[in-house]
Amino acid sequence: MNDRLTAEVLRNALVVAAEEAGVVVIRSAWSTFIVEGSDASAAILDHRGRLIAHSMATTLMNSMALKVALPEVIKDFPLGTMRPGDVFALNDAYRGGVHTNDLLVFRPVFVSGRPVYFTATMIHVSDLGGLSAGGMAPLATDIFLEGLQLPPVRLDATVESILRANSRTPDKVIGDVRALVAGTAVAAARVEALLSEYGEAGLAEGIDAYLDHTEALTRAALAGLPAGEFAASYPIDDDGLNPDLAHQVRVRVLAGGDDLVVDFAGTDPQVPAAINASASQSLAAAVFAVRCFLDPAIPMNDGCLRAIDVRLPEGSLLNARRPYPCGGRYVPIYAAMEAIFQALSDAVPERAIAASGILQPFSIAAVGAPYWIHLSYDFGGVGARQGLDGPDATGVHFGIGRNSVPQAEPVESRCPLLVESLETIADSGGPGRWRGGLGSRTVYRFLSACHVTTRGDRLRLAPPGRDGGLPGRVGGFFRERADGSLERLPSKVNNARFEAGEALVVATTGGGGIGDPYRRPAEEVRADVRAGRVTEAGALTDYGVALGTRAKQR
Incomplete structure (x- = not known):
């Protein structure tokens, strides 16, 4: 597996397997948002919880959830108890999930009679109860108001009945769940084909080399950042319940050498309102923000994660504990992402x-x-x-x-x-x-x-x-x-x-x-006006550029 061409073919084959799973989910789903918005994620992981590959359309929010949640599935269903054909699901935000409407589905792929790889899919299903339809509960004060919670479960007819009974749109939800299951089946078939082609040892060796190569690329890119400590913060408007009270996400980025520490110590504590995030989502925000300052050609897999140490204080807005709500997770993680952007902008002002x-x-x-x-x-x-x-x-x-x-x-x-x-x-x-x-x-x-x-x-x-x-x-x-x-x-x-x-x-x-x-430059302002991006009044007020046949122009 040292042949670079063979390694590149294998890497793309793994990504395509995840990509095909996502396409199957989108084409099989029932919910408008999934079918028309193509909002589906798919990934391939291994029994060690390593993220091997994910589809091009998969958000880091979702691939990090799949990575963090898989060990929780294995904790409740040990590898030795799994059987071919098993499919597992969860949405528990405190165990790797996102929020109640995001269902994560996992299928083990067996090698020599034991589960070694997992294919995974994830979408936001149309409705699983809660204060309002569609999983939106912006005024929730605890997790129970956000909808049905699923710990890791073996997905079967009984679980489907529970999902159906807790949804305002039961047919759509069950259609979406079956689409998720179909996606994992397709990806599993592709992984099995790779096992047939490369063999058990060959595939394992190729995956290890792929992750190690990604780690090396990531460390080399991090080594190019200036050494130092860079701090920033970003506010959240309010929590929906106290409209005049802002909340703060704070970060210190410690650079130097071939790794990076992203420490959110000092971030405001969790609140009984829907502006908290689970750890998987905050991890995603931090990794995404850092990667924006690195070479975009670096693959996204477990090798990248080895070089970035993300520290999320328990009980904070970025690592909520039960029963604090997590449905509004994107509010704090966008603030986290913005804080990192500003810290690294200070470090690398040319970017x-x-x-x-x-x-x-x-x-x-x-x-x-x-x-x-x-x-x-x-x-x-x-x-x-x-x-x-x-x-x-x-x-x-x-x-x-x-x-x-x-x-x-x-x-x-x-x-x-x-x-x-x-x-x-x-x-x-x-x-x-x-x-x-x-x-x-x-x-x-x-x-x-x-x-x-x-x-x-x-x-x-x-x-x-x-x-x-x-x-x-x-x-x-x-x-x-x-x-x-x-x-x-x-x-x-x-x-x-x-x-x-x-x-x-x-x-x-x-x-x-x-x-x-x-x-x-005045000509750029005039071009903005012609394109409708800036009004004539805005050109004068904001840029000091007067337009019009009789106006004096800068």
Whole structure:
């Protein structure tokens, strides 16, 4: 297995096996969000809990959950008790899971009569109970309000019955579960084919070499960072229950040599509100943020993780303990990611990035039976990068970006609503020598009464700029009444009733700018105006560039 070509073929074969599993899940799922948003993850691991490969569409949030959860499955179901055909599932946030609606499914692959590898899939199923449909419970004060919890279980007809009994959309949930199972079966068949081709020892040797090579690449990249301690923090707007109380995520990044320590000591303690995260999600945020400052060609597998020491204080916002809710996990982990970005931007200013708008999820659901649910989100603008404007409405997100936002037509065909408009918001990107990315505005017009649930952040505290750049401009969730008047909703609201004819307006936050806006060349400002990214008024106010035939221009 020392042949480089053979090693590369094997590496790609493992990734393709995971990729195919994800495709099977998407094509077999029943939920609109999965089918139209392609939001499915798949991975291959081994009995030691090592992440070997994951699909290209798999978010680090999900692959880290699969990695952390597998040892918990093995703890409850020892390897010697597993049998061919077994499939296991869990969603327990305190044992590697994400939140109650994210189901993790594992299938052992047997070698010489013992389970050596595991194929795994994961999606956000349509509904598993809780305060509001679709797994959104922004005002939950404990985990029990977020929905059904599953410890590691052997997936069988009895468990399916429990899932069905706890869902507002039982047929969709069972369809999604069976899609997850089908994905693991396909990936397992591909791993078995690799075992036939390379042999038990050959495959094991090739995987070890692949992970070791990744570790070496990661350590070499980390050695290129400047030595030192770099600290930063980032605030969370509020917890939904105390609207004027911000919370802080704090980090120290210790660089020097061929490894890195990311220490979140000093982060605020967990709270009885839905702004805590499980450890697997915080690990994902930290690894993603660090990798943004390394060579992007480095593979993502267990070898990368060996060189990064992530320290998550128990009982903090980033490592919640039972029974604190974890459904709003992306709020603290985005703050963690942003804090690392700013710390490493101080360390490597030529690769600096300003703060970004955040993912803004929401759900729209029937008021009563028969239930229909639309789960979605949109992205804010990315902060400007040193030498580059920030991308519009894409978000710094460790996933598949705008590809995961369902298209309008399939949503309209499945739900009683119209996607009336979708546009970027002029002037929302933070002004700077390099401008922050724009936020977006989407209008959903309802054809029948429904409940809207939101979970937003960076809608009160704007993402700051760097080095003289200005903040991005905050978005929000709004009710547009039939007469056209607008009412701003709280960023975290549960089951707000909308009537037929009213609309939900989802406006996302722009990214911060970098550098003095008055240093932005006038021609670039004019180009922004022509493209609709900046208004004439914004050009004059933010950049000192006057437009118009009789205006004096900078």
